Amino acid sequence: MTAERTRVAIVGAGPAGLLLSHLLAEAGIDSIVLDSRSREDIEQTIRAGILEQGTVEILEKIEGSRVHTMGHRHDGVELRFAGEGHRIDFPGLTGRSVWLYPQHEVLIDLIAARLAAGQDLRFGAHVDTVEGVETDTPRITGTDAEGRPFEIVADFVVGADGSRSVVRPSVAGSMTAGYFREYPFAWFGILCEAPPSSDELIYSNSPNGFALISQRSDTVQRMYFQCDPEADPNAMSDAEIWETLQSRVPGTSLNEGPIFQRDVLRFRSFVVSELRKGRAALVGDAAHTVPPTGAKGMNLAVADVILLNEALRRLLLENDESGIDAYAEAARHRIWKAQHFSWWMTSMLHLSPESTEFDRYRQLGELHAVVESEAGRRYLAECYTGWPFRTTL
Numbered sequence: 001m002t003a004e005r006t007r008v009a010i011v012g013a014g015p016a017g018l019l020l021s022h023l024l025a026e027a028g029i030d031s032i033v034l035d036s037r038s039r040e041d042i043e044q045t046i047r048a049g050i051l052e053q054g055t056v057e058i059l060e061k062i063e064g065s066r067v068h069t070m071g072h073r074h075d076g077v078e079l080r081f082a083g084e085g086h087r088i089d090f091p092g093l094t095g096r097s098v099w100l101y102p103q104h105e106v107l108i109d110l111i112a113a114r115l116a117a118g119q120d121l122r123f124g125a126h127v128d129t130v131e132g133v134e135t136d137t138p139r140i141t142g143t144d145a146e147g148r149p150f151e152i153v154a155d156f157v158v159g160a161d162g163s164r165s166v167v168r169p170s171v172a173g174s175m176t177a178g179y180f181r182e183y184p185f186a187w188f189g190i191l192c193e194a195p196p197s198s199d200e201l202i203y204s205n206s207p208n209g210f211a212l213i214s215q216r217s218d219t220v221q222r223m224y225f226q227c228d229p230e231a232d233p234n235a236m237s238d239a240e241i242w243e244t245l246q247s248r249v250p251g252t253s254l255n256e257g258p259i260f261q262r263d264v265l266r267f268r269s270f271v272v273s274e275l276r277k278g279r280a281a282l283v284g285d286a287a288h289t290v291p292p293t294g295a296k297g298m299n300l301a302v303a304d305v306i307l308l309n310e311a312l313r314r315l316l317l318e319n320d321e322s323g324i325d326a327y328a329e330a331a332r333h334r335i336w337k338a339q340h341f342s343w344w345m346t347s348m349l350h351l352s353p354e355s356t357e358f359d360r361y362r363q364l365g366e367l368h369a370v371v372e373s374e375a376g377r378r379y380l381a382e383c384y385t386g387w388p389f390r391t392t393l
């Protein structure tokens with residue numbers, strides 16, 4: 001087997017890997033992007049839905065992006081508790097908004113744009129090993145879609161390969177090296193065929209537990225309610241799911257429709273101990289996981305990529321290591337702010353099985369303090385719509 005050569009080997013064709021290949025190509029830097037999944041699987045997996053304004057400003061520049069034609073701008077969310085709804089007005093508080101544009105649509109756009117630009121993008125290519133990250137010629141090996149082994153030698157290897165990253169041990173020393181928190185609850189998520197039940201997302205903290213009334217499109221809705229992490233997604237009937245959801249959003253009559261997907265989403269926070277070692281770095285979920293309450297996962301992946309792109313341009317075009325040396329610290333700055341926001345929203349809206357009456361009343365006090373204070377509402381709006389991306393290192 002003869003090893004192939006490229007400048008940047010990117011493991012993972014999720015939002016992080018595809019966007020990085022796009023930005024590198026703009027600077028004339030070749031890359032190979034490998035993903036173990038098929039194109040169809042990637043384009044059909046339903047995940048994130050909320051894009052920060054900064055993410056939209058990146059995506060809208062990509063040829064063929066449908067973010068403005070298919071996506072919907074959302075100028076606020078509602079926090080509902082103690083029988084009342086409280087709108088957080090994003091533009092009024094921050095001058096910024098978010099967009100509802102599902103992750104799989106982002107991926108459909110990015111894959112089409114990368115293939116049209118001639119990107120070497122390989123589906124069904126599973127990476128097994130990463131070696132030599134402390135040399136100038138790191139290499140990856142794996143098996144392609146036809147079951148043939150491959151070996152690629154690169155100037156740099158990027159782990160954009162999600163939470164079960166195969167690149168992470170080469171950078172951080174092990175799969176688990178880092179800072180981890182598991183929460184004693186999860187979200188039971190459904191996708192259903194129904195029109196939206198509300199114009200904007202509702203985060204509802206009710207006496208019966210938390211629920212999020214989210215959206216996907218004009219005809220498909222995404223809704224979640226807090227559940228036990230061990231819950232079996234198939235154990236509840238559709239009628240029980242609707243009854244649970246309705247009981248947690250008092251004051252709104254939800255539009256019901258056939259449920260065609262259900263899953264249990266565990267809540268975890270994780271930040272890897274090292275984001276870069278020698279000629280390898282991690283971006284996106286390979287480097288961190290956030291609970292979904294703050295809608296930060298995909299947006300954080302984009303923020304990492306913008307920094308790494310700048311670092312790699314300097315390294316590979318100017319032979320200047322200062323950017324890559326600064327990458328980890330610069331990325332961590334936003335990662336921990338997003339970790340805090342995701343944890344804060346989670347703790348403010350959910351009660352754990354061990355919570356007492358004190359915890360419940362304290363939580364309501366916190367929610368009142370946030371919505372009754374302009375500073376509180378603005379803080380939430382700033383975090384939710386996203387801090388401006390840092391582009392220099």
Ligand SMILES: Cc1cc2nc3c(=O)[nH]c(=O)nc-3n(C[C@H](O)[C@H](O)[C@H](O)COP(=O)(O)OP(=O)(O)OC[C@H]3O[C@@H](n4cnc5c(N)ncnc54)[C@H](O)[C@@H]3O)c2cc1C
Pocket residue numbers: 011012013014015016017034035036037042046047048049050103125126127128160161162163164165166265283284285286292294295296297298299301
């Ligand atoms: C069910 C679910 C719901 C979510 N909901 C939200 C939400 O509402 N809001 C939000 O902001 N975030 C949400 N997230 C998180 C968000 O989807 C992620 O943060 C985002 O996908 C991160 O992008 P990424 O490119 O870093 O990783 P991924 O999207 O995970 O992409 C990694 C890619 O690497 C590939 N890969 C992995 N290992 C290998 C290997 N060995 N060889 C080759 N390829 C490999 C995978 O097939 C995958 O395509 C959700 C996640 C899940 C799982």
